Amino acid sequence: MLRASCRQEPRFGRIIGVGGYRPQRVVDNGEICRSIDSSEEWIETRSGIRRRHFATREETHAVMGAAAAEKAIAAAGLDPLDIGCVIVATTTNLVSLPSVAVDVAHRVGARRAGAFDLNAACAGFCYAVGTASAMIRAGEADHVLVVGAERLTDLVDPTDRQIAFLLADGAGAAVIGPSEEPGIGPVxxxxxxxxxxxxxxxxxxxxxxxxxxxxxxxxxxxxxxxxxxxxxxxxxxxxxxxxxxxxxxxxxxxxxxxxxxxxxxxxxxxxxxxxxxxxxxxxxxxxxxxxxxxxxxxxxxxxxxxxxxxxxxxxxxxxxxxxxxxxxxxxxx
Ligand SMILES: CC(C)(COP(=O)(O)OP(=O)(O)OC[C@H]1O[C@@H](n2cnc3c(N)ncnc32)[C@H](O)[C@@H]1OP(=O)(O)O)[C@@H](O)C(=O)NCCC(=O)NCCS
Missing domain, CATH: 3.40.47.10 (Thiolase/Chalcone synthase)
Structure with a gap:
């Protein structure tokens, strides 16, 4: 008979810390309108957007993801060694291997964590939170670091008036930990x-x-x-x-x-x-x-x-x- 992770006592997942990273360069609608036939007013009224952040070459998925993750881990009051798994939700990583998650885990010092990327496009963060919550309830991990890290500007044609004004870069992170009360509803x-x-x-x-x-x-x-x-x-x-x-x-x-x-x-x-x-x-x-x-x-x-x-x-x-x-x-x- 194999032994399996199966908890005697029920337990639940809960978000215990969040953090974000916004790239240094701020791009306003005026700058966007230099590449597309549009107006600052059209962009703001049709999308709500006034400005956004574009990553430099150095602000990679892992650099941004680790910066957001460090804040989330600090907000959770944890040691990086407490993290049992790192899930990076990303849809814009142009490097197939190794995964962004391994790089993020390494940068933040989560040396005891499993790590993998998850691609569910813009739904990725909610997919990853659902996955992390299930892992904690099942007893496969005690703390899971969930990161969303994106460089949409690597995939956008700056002259495409449908999306050039809409998409931007950045990273956000959350630490999910165990809780006696449900802190994350069913996905x-x-x-x-x-x-x-x-x-x-x-x-x-x-x-x-x-x-x-x-x-x-x-x-x-x-x-x-x-x-x-x-x-x-x-x-x-x-x-x-x-x-x-x-x-x-x-x-x-x-x-x-x-x-x-x-x-x-x-x-x-x-x-x-x-x-x-x-x-x-x-x-x-x-x-x-x-x-x-x-x-x-x-x-x-x-x-x-x-x-x-x-x-x-x-x-x-x-x-x-x-x-x-x-x-x-x-x-x-
Ligand atoms: C992209 C989006 C902002 C466009 O807004 P919209 O109101 O649907 O605009 P439309 O495409 O219907 O175009 C309306 C008019 O604006 C024009 N237009 C389109 N893009 C324009 C731009 N950047 N600047 C100025 N005018 C523009 C069109 O040519 C059209 O002109 P017409 O009425 O003379 O034909 C909107 O469709 C949207 O946000 N969609 C969802 C995007 C999204 O959530 N993506 C998530 C992917 S993860």
């Missing part, structure tokens, strides 16, 4: 393959290798299609996550959706009939859309600015290329 997730074509790469890196005379791969997005799908489908997913966690909108203190577009956030908040006391994350205004880094960055911003407090209940929902999606209700650290 409600999925992958809608009917929408495979909504956000794509123009070609594969393998194809590019065989034909370097052609242009390198970049992202393309059918913005209207993603917008319509998000406002049609994501309110139901959010309701399912609340119902699975046994809470209603009245119990929430914060709504922290993927910072895709402020208009999508506003439509979802309206469809969910969130009461006036629920604070809605608006980190996109100064950070742009940073894919899997956007939710932990927005969470950190809400906590450090005093918009939300430790112990508050927050509804998280991520969605992105695939189209993938994942939502859960969490107690803020």
């Amino acid at each position: 409600v997730w999925g992958a809608d393959g009917d929408q495979l074509e909504a956000v794509v790469m123009t070609r594969s890196w393998g194809d590019y290798r065989h034909d370097v005379a052609g242009p390198p791969p970049v992202m393309r997005m059918d913005g209207r299609r993603v917008f319509r799908w998000a406002v049609d489908e994501m309110a139901n997913t959010a309701r399912e996550a609340m119902s699975a966690a046994g809470v209603t909108a009245d119990d929430l203190a914060a709504f922290i959706p993927h910072q895709a577009n402020m208009r999508i956030t506003e439509v979802l908040a309206k469809e969910l009939a969130l009461p006036a006391h629920v604070v809605v994350a608006d980190d996109i205004v100064t950070t742009g859309n940073t894919s899997s880094a956007s939710i932990p960055l927005a969470m950190e911003h809400m906590l450090t600015s005093g918009q939300a407090a430790s112990g508050d209940l927050a509804l998280l929902i991520g969605f992105g290329a695939g189209l993938t999606y994942a939502a859960q209700v969490v107690r803020l650290p």
Whole structure:
């Protein structure tokens, strides 16, 4: 008979620390308009974005991810050796191996941790939180470091007026630890393959290798299609996550959706009939859309600015290329 990790006493997962890293270079809408036919006013009214951060060459996924992770580990009051696993959610890493997670674990001194990358596009952070919570409940790890780290600018054609103003760079991190009370509700997730074509790469890196005379791969997005799908489908997913966690909108203190577009956030908040006391994350205004880094960055911003407090209940929902999606209700650290 094999022995398996199986806990006698039930235990749950809980976020116990968050941290963020925003690249040094701030890019305003005026600078973006030098590359695309647009206006500062159009960008702000259609997306909510006023400025964002672009990474330099030196601000790699691992550099940004480790900086965010160090803050999260310090906020959790842990020693890096307490971390049992590191999960890096990323969709923009152009280096297949080794994984970003091993580099982040090494940089922060998490020498006893397993480490792997997870790609669920902009839903990556919520996928990773669900995975970490399951690992802790099963007894496979006591503390899991979850990081979202992205360099969208490596994949964006700066002259593409659909996405050049929307996407940006950064990293956010959370430490998930054990708790006697549930601190992370069940994850409600999925992958809608009917929408495979909504956000794509123009070609594969393998194809590019065989034909370097052609242009390198970049992202393309059918913005209207993603917008319509998000406002049609994501309110139901959010309701399912609340119902699975046994809470209603009245119990929430914060709504922290993927910072895709402020208009999508506003439509979802309206469809969910969130009461006036629920604070809605608006980190996109100064950070742009940073894919899997956007939710932990927005969470950190809400906590450090005093918009939300430790112990508050927050509804998280991520969605992105695939189209993938994942939502859960969490107690803020
Ligand atoms: C990309 C997005 C901001 C575009 O906004 P939109 O309101 O849908 O804009 P549309 O594409 O319908 O275009 C509306 C008009 O603005 C114009 N337009 C498009 N991009 C523009 C730009 N950057 N600047 C100025 N005008 C622009 C279009 O040409 C169109 O003009 P027309 O009405 O004369 O034809 C929006 O679709 C969006 O945010 N989608 C979801 C993106 C997302 O969440 N992605 C997540 C991926 S992980």
